[in-house]
Amino acid sequence: MTYSTSNRYQEGTADPQMPTSPLSNCPVEYIHMIDGQFTVKMSPVEFLRYIDQKQNEELLLKSLVSLPGWLMGRCFEAERAENRAKNRSSTLLPCTETIGHKNERAYILTLGPFSNDTQLDFWRMVWQSNCKCVVMLTALREGDKKKCMQYWPEESGECGPFFIIIRNSEQFNNYVVRQMIIRKKEETRRLVHFQMTSWGDAKRHMKIDTLLQLRTSVNSITFGDAAPIIIHSGPGISRIGTYISLDILLRQGSGDNIIDIIDTVVKLRSQRAYILNARKEHQFLLRALKVGFSPNQDGAAEETKDDESEEDLYVNAQGKGDIYYEDGEEVVLWMNTVGPYHNRQETYSYFSLPFCAGPKESIGHYHETLGEALQGTELEFSGLDIDFKGEVKKTEYCSVELTQDKFEAFVYAVKNHYWYQMYIDDLPIWGIVGEISDSGEDFYVWTHKKFDIGYNGKQIVDVNLTSEAKKKLSPGAKISFSYEVHFTPSKIKYEKRFDKYLDPNFFQHRIHWFSIFNSFMMVIFLVGLVSMILMRTLRKDYARYSKEEDLDDMEKDLGDEYGWKQVHGDVFRPASNALLFSSLIGTGYHIAVVTMCVIIFSILGDLYTERGSLLSTAIFVYAATSPVNGYFGGSLYARMGGKVWIKQMMVGAFMLPLAVCGTAFFINFIAIYYHASRAIPFGTMVAVTCICIFVILPLTLVGTVLGRNLAGQPNYPCRVNAVPRPIPEKKWFMEPSVIIVLGGILPFGSIFIEMYFIFTSFWAYKIYYVYGFMLLVFVILTIVTVCVTIVCTYFLLNAEDYRWQWTSFSAAASTAGYVYLYSFYYFFFKTKMYGFFQTTFYFGYMALFSLALGIMCGTFGYIGTSYFVRKIYSTVKID
Structure with missing residues (x-):
């Protein structure tokens, strides 16, 4: 059965056994005594008084249960051959259109899509009915049962001729609201998607x-809005009936002050068979009506479980809030950047397009923090007059006459789906510049901004933007821009106001949990495997070496001597290019400490809620922990017998900053050429340079001096031979190059799911906030890397190859190579990025990310292997 609202899907002759009038066969018990009057209608007050008596509730439930389940004509459309595969039920129509209270709007009742065919039918129905709202009364899975397929994309995607974009996803108490945009050819429409993630019952208030x-x-x-509301659950209709009947009856009570439960259910069944057919559904409806009509219930349940008043919430927020407004105080609207939707990092100043500012006198330039400047934040005053709690009716604030250049600029922006960002009280708002007509020949720009601002006490807790009044673009036309502002009280707590921007359904999806569990099981398996293999193997080695030690020199067969003990005189030989190696190890320690600190600060401080705060914190922590780099790098270089320690200290201090600055400056030149906001200001460059010279370098020097003096003396368990031992030939898979390539596979396997979430948060429109997951993955990566490199090093030493330092580092660091390869897959198959600037930005910074990850993982591998090597050689008697 195809999805449609056309009447032809309800054709058919009426069943002669069915009642022709909804109330013609209603028995006498449907009529109740209220205040001595027989009636089926009652006011909300009468209903509350009536339903308080248990026997009356039972009588009403009995009447509802005894109603006929089928009160509509037969339908034959589902029996057509092309529709049979699409039917989820043999008794339920896939789609029915019903009339609401006073016929002022209709509902479209449908079953949840379950295949690609029905998914396309669903979106076609949404488009044909010009629907603005979809209500989904089920989770995708409930328990072990699949209720509905996910027919919407995570971010954006195609379904037949339709392109769907998820603008925003907001989590409330047991339901999610998604702001969607649907495009077909050049026409664009908006859709709000409500999904109930947990369905209640009559026992849970x-x-x-x-x-x-x-x-x-x-x-x-x-x-x-006259457009119908599409409502669906999974394969059934019980929840749909509960929701619609509750909505109609509450509307009857608030509008007419009269409700008629029996008549409402009968009329619904005359349009949808078997709707609201079970006793538990009727009981839930009656109790919901009781709550809805209660004097302390205004029809809008609060977003918190506590019965807190607005003043209580204000007091709770006041202790944690930052910004307070007096009535009439100015609220600043900052315009940030504008750019293509698919290229998140390709942004330009808002007024680089021929938008015009409001007439209000400028309050001055916004001074960005270091993190904001590096991320391309470019806030400019909008010129719009907004006062706290001050209502502003639709007001024209400026107009633009479209010259040819301005016309072409707007057309280019609309063609490339430009979006812009604004801020009110540090809360971000997004809007789209314009739309394209179905023919693709006409271009429109949105000219009216409607701001709905929620406040709690003296603080702003919610901001929403609605773009309206699209105007056709044409050379010489005069475009007028307007705005309006509405303030409404809200019970959202100030510290919870950023929750609407998070997407728990994405980041806390069961796949995320499963990947964490899978990685954790990998850790247990690897630790157990390494422990078992090495303990058993080393025990045999120790036994063999002990037996050889008991033999006289004449009894020994030198040809039988083999294994890792034979390289005891070379295993602690300094690594080749000790200066570079020690600098890498020191930098790896530094990166690991910074990563751990930033993760912990993010867990404790919610850094994701403030612009640029995460990057600013990372820079501050990196500079403050520079002694870590000098201590571990300088001490290792001293133990390896290095002489030019000042050079080593300089290399260690500036290795990563130079790589970052070099890449950033190269991309900066491209950004300047494109006039993009990502171009780093000269003052910011000077600030970063000063941090490197006057903070990082001195602190690294302090750490180097401490490391050389406190941990710079070699204390190896074996003496190093003066002449290096020749390395014998070995099988190809024991070669260091092969070990290096294979060494990164398992560590990458433990983190690649998390890489998807991290990539999506940085390169797409998601905010990463599950830093507890990241901390757990960080620990798992460390353990897996250490286990794998220990095994690789054991095989290498057993092949009498003592070049373990660089091999252990490189085998662990090869994880970064797989991450960088994965970034290519993500770019081509998970994004729609385009253009030279965005492509360069993506692969340039992904190379830096992979470099830092490789140095950190390589350090983990060397640390674990170094302890392992020292341990096994300290327990063997060496002549």
């Missing part, structure tokens, strides 16, 4: 409150 809250949110979106 909070679930009823949540359903009422969902209904209020849906009605606030669809108020005054």
Whole structure:
């Protein structure tokens, strides 16, 4: 059965055994005594008084249960051959259109899509009905049962002729609201998608409150809109019936002050067979109506479980908030950047397009922090007059006459799906510049901005933007821009105001949890395997070496001597190019400490809620922990007998900063050529240079001096031979180059799922906030890397190859090579990036990320292997 709202899907002759009038066969018990009057109608107050008596509730439930389940004509469309494979039920129509209260709007009741064919039918139905709102009353899976397929993309994707974009996803209490954009050819429409993630029952009052809250949110979106609301659950219709009947009856009670439960259910069944057919559904409906009509219930359940008043919430927020406004105080609207939707990092100043500013006098330039400047934040005053709690009706603030250049600039922006970003009270807002007509020949720009600002006490806790009034672009036309502002009280706590920008359904998806569990099991397996193999193998080695020690020199067969003991005189020989090696190890220690500190600070301080704070924190921590680099790099260089320690200290201090600055400056030249906001200001360059010279270098020097004096003396368990031992030939898979290539596979396997989430948060429109997951993955990566490199080193030494330092480092560092290869896959198959600037930016910074990851993993591998090597050679008697 195809999805459609056309009447032809309800054709058929009426069944002669079915009642022709919904109430013609209603038995007498459907009519109840209220205040001495027989009636099926009652006011909300009468309903509350009536339903408080248990026997009345049972009588009403009995009447509802005894209603006929089928009160509509037969349908034959589902029996057509092309529709049979699409039917999820033999008794339920895939789609039915029903009438709401006073016929002012319709609902489209449908079953959840379950295949690619029905997914396409669903989006076609959304488009044909010009639907603005979809209500999904189920999770994708509940328990072990699949209820519905995920018919929307994670970020953006195609379904037949439709291209769907997820603009924003906001998590509430047991439901999610997704702002979507649907494009077909050049026409663009907006859709709000509500998904109930947990369905309640009559025994759990909070679930009823949540359903009422969902209904209020849906009605606030669809108020005054004649387009139908599409409602679906999984394969059934019980939840749909509960929601629709609750909505209709609450509307009856608030609008007419009269409700008729029996008539409402009968009318619904005359349009949708077997809807609201079970006793538990009727009981849930009655209890939900009782909550909805209660005097302390305004129809909008709160977003918190506590019955806190607005003043209580204000007091709770006041202790944690930062910015407070007095009534009438100025609220600044900052315009940030504009750029192509698919190229998140390709951004330009908002006024680089021929937008015009408001008439209000400028309050001065916004001074960016170091992190904001490096990330391309470029805030400019909008010129719009907004006062706290001050309502602004639709007001024209400026106009632009489209010259040929301005016309072409707007057309280029609309063709490339330009988006812009603004800030009010540090809360981000996004909007789209314009749209293209179906023919692809006409271009439109949105000219009206409607701001809905929620406040809690004296603080702003929510901001929303609605773009309206699109105007056709043409050379010489005059485009007028306007805005309006509405303030509404909100119960959102100030410290929770950023939660709407997070996407728990994405980051806390079961796949994420499964990947963590899978990596954890890999750790257990590897640790157990390494322990078992090495303990058994080393025990045999020790036994063999002990037996050889008991033999006289004449009894020994030198040809039988083999294994890792034979290289005891060379195993602690300094690594080749000791200066570079020690600098890499010191830098690896430094990166590991910075990573751990930033993760912990992010867990404790929610750094993701402030612009540029994460990058600023990383720079500060990197500079402050520079002694770590000098201590471990300088001490290792001293133990290896290095003489030019000042040179080693300079290399260690500037190795990573020079790589980062070199790449950043190269990309900066491209950004300057493109006039992009990512171009780093000269003052920021000077600031970074000063940090390197006057902070990082002196602190690295302090660490180097301490390391050379406290841990710079070699204390190896074996004496190093004066003449290096020749390395015998070995099988090809024992060669260091092969070990290096294979060494990074398992560590990469333990983190590649997390790489997807990290990449998506940086290169797409997601905010990474699950730093607890990142900390756990960091620990797992460390353990897996150490285990793998210990095994690789054991095989290398057993082949009598003592070049373990560089091999252990490189085998662990090869993980970064696989990450960089994965970045190519992600770029070509998971994004729609294009253009020279965005491509250079992506692969340039992915190379830096992979370099830092490789140095850190290489250091982990060397640390674990160094301890292992020292341990096994300290327990063997060496002549």
